[in-house]
Structure formats: C-alpha cells, structure tokens
Amino acid sequence: MFELFEDKDGQGIKYYKSSILNNLGLAHAFTTRLINSRSITDFTLGTGGNTALEYIVSKNRKKICKILNLSEKKIVVPKQEHTNNVKIINNSNEDITQTDGVITANPDIVFLLQFADCAPIILYEPDQKVVGIIHAGWKGTAGRIICNAVKKFEDNFDIKPKNILASIGPTIGQCCYPVSKDVYSKLKNSVNISSCQAFKKTHYDDKIYVDLKKLNQRQLLEVGVENIDISVFCTSCNNDLFFSYRAEHGKTGRHSAIASILV
Numbered sequence: 212m213f214e215l216f217e218d219k220d221g222q223g224i225k226y227y228k229s230s231i232l233n234n235l236g237l238a239h240a241f242t243t244r245l246i247n248s249r250s251i252t253d254f255t256l257g258t259g260g261n262t263a264l265e266y267i268v269s270k271n272r273k274k275i276c277k278i279l280n281l282s283e284k285k286i287v288v289p290k291q292e293h294t295n296n297v298k299i300i301n302n303s304n305e306d307i308t309q310t311d312g313v314i315t316a317n318p319d320i321v322f323l324l325q326f327a328d329c330a331p332i333i334l335y336e337p338d339q340k341v342v343g344i345i346h347a348g349w350k351g352t353a354g355r356i357i358c359n360a361v362k363k364f365e366d367n368f369d370i371k372p373k374n375i376l377a378s379i380g381p382t383i384g385q386c387c388y389p390v391s392k393d394v395y396s397k398l399k400n401s402v403n404i405s406s407c408q409a410f411k412k413t414h415y416d417d418k419i420y421v422d423l424k425k426l427n428q429r430q431l432l433e434v435g436v437e438n439i440d441i442s443v444f445c446t447s448c449n450n451d452l453f454f455s456y457r458a459e460h461g462k463t464g465r466h467s468a469i470a471s472i473l474v
C-alpha cells in the first residue's frame with residue numbers, strides 16, 4: 212500500500228511511502244510534482260534535459276533529503292540510460308555512467324533516481340539491510356533489469372530472493388501505454404508466460420497496450436521475490452500529480468525514488 216505524506220515545514224512537498232518498506236524503517240520516498248510554493252510550480256528532482264533547471268533541481272534534492280532526515284548523507288544519482296546494468300555502490304565516487312540500477316549496504320549513501328513514466332522499483336532486504344533502486348522502462352524491462360538486481364543481492368550478499376521486499380512506484384499504466392509490435396515482442400520474451408495480463412489489444416486500434424508494473428511483478432515472482440507492493444497510479448492519467456514523458460510530449464520534469472538505509 213502506498214501512503215501519501217506531506218512535509219511539515221509548510222512547503223507542502225508531497226510524496227508517497229510504501230508501507231512494506233516504511234514498517235521496516237527504510238528511509239525512502241516516491242515523490243510527486245506537488246509543492247505549495249509561490250516561486251516554484253513543480254517539485255522536480257531532475258532537469259529532463261533543461262539545463263536552466265539545474266539550480267532548482269539541486270535545491271529540491273537537498274530539500275527532499277532534509278525532509279527524509281538524510282541531510283548529512285551523500286546523494287548518488289546514476290546516469291540512467293535505459294540499460295539493464297545494475298551496480299553495487301560502496302562509496303559515492305564510483306562510476307555510475309550507463310547505470311539503471313544501484314544497490315548498496317552503505318548507510319552513508321542516498322540513492323536518487325529520476326522518472327517520468329518508467330517504473331521506479333525499490334528493493335530492500337531488512338535483515339542484512341541492503342537496498343537497491345531500479346529504473347525500468349520498456350528497454351530495461353525487456354532486458355530483465357529487475358532480475359539482474361535480484362541476482363546481485365544473491366551473489367554479492369548471499370541474500371535469498373524470498374527475503375527481498377519490492378515496491379513498484381507510480382508508472383505509466385496499461386491505459387496509456389500503446390507500443391509497437393517490435394517492442395511488444397521484446398517485452399513478451401522477457402517473461403516465461405504471456406498470460407500475465409500485461410498485454411492488451413483493443414478493438415479500435417491495432418496497438419498493444421503494455422502494463423510495465425505487471426511485467427516487472429511477473430519477473431520478480433519468476434526469480435522468487437514474493438512480497439511486492441505496487442502503486443495504483445498511472446503517471447499519464449495522473450499528470451497533475453506526476454511528471455509524464457508521454458502526456459507532456461517529452462518536455463517535463465522528473466519525480467524520484469529515493470532510498471537510504473537507517474542504522
């Protein structure tokens with residue numbers, strides 16, 4: 212279940228937390244674009260390619276860290292490039308180019324990844340306290356990036372998949388995500404069964420509508436992760452609440468998934 216929170220210092224920054232993670236004391240948030248500020252209309256945590264926003268983005272990143280009580284920690288923002296690469300990050304000056312998934316056991320690190328329609332997924336193992344954030348658009352999903360991440364939890368920390376909790380945040384919904392036949396066939400091959408209701412044909416066009424959240428849920432189940440919390444929101448239908456690349460034709464800000472281990 213995803214619960215809405217609002218910061219208390221009066222700026223009205225609104226963000227969601229996933230109850231399965233919050234109950235176990237992981238500092239995290241799935242942010243929205245909402246803020247009650249006269250000078251800022253949107254709470255963006257990424258420039259979306261608009262360099263004029265760099266200053267405000269850096270201020271906003273500090274703000275959300277403060278709200279989550281993470282001000283003394285080091286923010287790591289990987290260079291997301293729609294790959295299926297997942298890296299273990301031990302300190303804040305590691306190579307994070309071409310990185311769409313990051314994992315750490317270091318409580319001094321804060322992960323912040325940026326989204327506008329793609330699926331934000333937080334993975335957490337509460338016994339050893341290992342956290343990861345994954346960026347899964349269609350390319351990452353076709354490349355089973357979430358399974359790569361689970362494998363890293365197993366290989367590097369000897370963690371059993373059934374002990375991992377997963378939260379899939381606000382993502383473009385099946386209602387708003389038609390894809391080409393080529394993309395469909397790549398996504399179909401990313402899961403073992405095609406009947407997981409992730410694909411829908413309509414009678415009014417010949418497109419195939421894809422549910423990225425269901426595909427990532429299916430991939431998680433296939434590799435043994437059972438405890439999965441999924442946000443109900445479609446970022447495109449709820450464009451007042453979230454940034455949507457599709458709904459805004461590519462020109463938009465970025466909401467975020469943020470996570471850091473509490474000691």
Ligand SMILES: [Zn+2]
Pocket residue numbers: 383384385386387445446447448449
């Ligand atoms: Zn929608």
